[in-house]
Amino acid sequence: MNITQIRNATQLITYGGKRFLIDPLLAEKEAYPGFAGSVRAELRNPRTDLPVPLATLLAVDAVIVTHTHADHWDAAAAALIPTSMPVFVQNASDENLLRGQGFTHLCLLEECTAFGDITLSKTDGQHGPDEAYANPQLAARLGDACGVVFTHPQEKTLYLAGDTLWVPAVEVALRRYQPEVVVLNAGWAHIIGVGPIIMGAEEVFKTHRLVPQAQIVATHMEALNHCLLTRAALREYVDANQFGEQVFIPQDGEALTF
Amino acid sequence: MNITQIRNATQLITYGGKRFLIDPLLAEKEAYPGFAGSVRAELRNPRTDLPVPLATLLAVDAVIVTHTHADHWDAAAAALIPTSMPVFVQNASDENLLRGQGFTHLCLLEECTAFGDITLSKTDGQHGPDEAYANPQLAARLGDACGVVFTHPQEKTLYLAGDTLWVPAVEVALRRYQPEVVVLNAGWAHIIGVGPIIMGAEEVFKTHRLVPQAQIVATHMEALNHCLLTRAALREYVDANQFGEQVFIPQDGEALTF
Numbered sequence: 001m002n003i004t005q006i007r008n009a010t011q012l013i014t015y016g017g018k019r020f021l022i023d024p025l026l027a028e029k030e031a032y033p034g035f036a037g038s039v040r041a042e043l044r045n046p047r048t049d050l051p052v053p054l055a056t057l058l059a060v061d062a063v064i065v066t067h068t069h070a071d072h073w074d075a076a077a078a079a080l081i082p083t084s085m086p087v088f089v090q091n092a093s094d095e096n097l098l099r100g101q102g103f104t105h106l107c108l109l110e111e112c113t114a115f116g117d118i119t120l121s122k123t124d125g126q127h128g129p130d131e132a133y134a135n136p137q138l139a140a141r142l143g144d145a146c147g148v149v150f151t152h153p154q155e156k157t158l159y160l161a162g163d164t165l166w167v168p169a170v171e172v173a174l175r176r177y178q179p180e181v182v183v184l185n186a187g188w189a190h191i192i193g194v195g196p197i198i199m200g201a202e203e204v205f206k207t208h209r210l211v212p213q214a215q216i217v218a219t220h221m222e223a224l225n226h227c228l229l230t231r232a233a234l235r236e237y238v239d240a241n242q243f244g245e246q247v248f249i250p251q252d253g254e255a256l257t258f
Numbered sequence: 259m260n261i262t263q264i265r266n267a268t269q270l271i272t273y274g275g276k277r278f279l280i281d282p283l284l285a286e287k288e289a290y291p292g293f294a295g296s297v298r299a300e301l302r303n304p305r306t307d308l309p310v311p312l313a314t315l316l317a318v319d320a321v322i323v324t325h326t327h328a329d330h331w332d333a334a335a336a337a338l339i340p341t342s343m344p345v346f347v348q349n350a351s352d353e354n355l356l357r358g359q360g361f362t363h364l365c366l367l368e369e370c371t372a373f374g375d376i377t378l379s380k381t382d383g384q385h386g387p388d389e390a391y392a393n394p395q396l397a398a399r400l401g402d403a404c405g406v407v408f409t410h411p412q413e414k415t416l417y418l419a420g421d422t423l424w425v426p427a428v429e430v431a432l433r434r435y436q437p438e439v440v441v442l443n444a445g446w447a448h449i450i451g452v453g454p455i456i457m458g459a460e461e462v463f464k465t466h467r468l469v470p471q472a473q474i475v476a477t478h479m480e481a482l483n484h485c486l487l488t489r490a491a492l493r494e495y496v497d498a499n500q501f502g503e504q505v506f507i508p509q510d511g512e513a514l515t516f
Contacts, residue, residue: 039498131467192500195463202460205453209389228498240297240486242450 005250008223016152024077034225043225051253067145090146123147125164156180185220187227263508266481274410282335292483301483309511325403381405383422414438443478445485
């Protein structure tokens with residue numbers, strides 16, 4: 001498989017002979033204000049430019065949208081991606097949203113969703129702490145977010161955890177699928193008064209502790225106002241803890257082969 | 259009350275008219291090797307010199323030793339502190355250790371221990387993750403560690419959490435005592451393969467979330483090889499999360515009055 005880091009959680013993944021665009025955030029640098037109520041909201045998003053021409057991102061067989069927060073599915077993505085593109089979504093709510101945007105080829109991710117000879121398995125996550133989901137307004141804002149496991153007879157198993165904290169569902173997925181490659185959204189995004197809503201350095205360590213043979217790819221970093229963990233800080237952390245050889249922290253535009 | 263940060267978890271606290279020396283680590287800079295098996299073990303401890311003359315530290319009414327790891331009670335402390343000094347310890351094991359070192363005035367911290375008109379209340383903690391305590395060798399190495407709540411009719415309530423992660427016992431103590439001042443050992447010390455064994459930035463936030471009116475003092479930072487959180491990084495974190503006014507991160511030698 002080939003995983004090319006694009007920007008934030010946007011990646012191009014070639015797996016089982018098919019090309020997938022993950023969580024497209026396609027706007028130009030600083031097109032949007034920072035997320036209200038999050039840390040450093042005075043900074044505009046995305047923080048950086050796309051590292052490849054748009055055409056490269058659109059030359060895919062399918063798009064996977066783990067959830068429809070604006071940093072995973074933005075207005076630019078909705079406008080630029082052909083509406084006939086197959087798009088995998090997590091639930092009926094996101095399906096309806098995209099249908100309203102004109103997309104006609106929507107597929108619900110389920111426990112065992114076939115795409116040719118590739119199997120896509122939806123996994124659960126939790127996009128914030130329990131305390132936040134106890135507050136109806138915050139719960140609605142954070143919403144659902146899923147992960148995806150890719151399996152194919154000729155490929156290593158790949159688990160994209162999606163926007164989630166370290167919750168039992170993540171442990172369940174790691175134990176169940178025993179992925180050889182794990183993509184973690186590790187930018188440690190923070191909401192004021194809520195705390196982190198995605199993983200940070202400690203959760204990269206916890207993943208490594210549970211699946212020590214897995215190769216971990218850290219993404220969703222250095223592209224948004226509210227992501228506090230830098231690539232350099234994560235590199236220092238994993239090296240100090242002596243598991244740096246298992247962790248890849250690609251720059252935007254960098255490709256990894258597993 | 260007055261809290262003077264000395265170095266690592268060592269503090270001088272004046273409370274209810276009495277002077278306490280907390281967790282004395284009295285050796286000279288770099289007297290000891292780094293902790294084996296911890297991150298950056300090639301660095302020697304302590305990382306810095308004491309900021310005040312030794313005599314200042316010995317002019318106290320009592321010593322409190324939250325546990326007897328070498329960064330809280332070192333050979334220099336055992337040699338330099340008069341053996342007649344009242345020393346509060348957490349349990350019979352630490353009491354026996356200090357008795358063997360010649361100390362004659364040992365007091366067990368309990369739920370309600372009087373020292374003049376000051377009440378010292380022992381609190382529980384957990385000095386590492388559950389996974390580590392499931393391993394008998396690691397459990398023995400990490401051992402027990404306590405916290406202490408100070409109360410006095412003319413003083414704010416002070417809670418020293420001690421060397422602990424964010425565990426239910428800490429939440430219990432915060433809810434029960436509603437301390438106005440909380441001292442957190444927030445250096446995010448890491449053991450290879452185990453992860454953090456004391457609090458870091460996220461746990462400072464969790465404390466603030468539970469007792470938002472409390473003034474938090476962060477300590478046990480930048481003095482040992484395995485403490486990964488710097489004062490500057492914690493300051494940046496608490497300011498970005500907009501609770502920086504509640505958090506004090508004193509330099510060694512700096513005094514705070516509450």
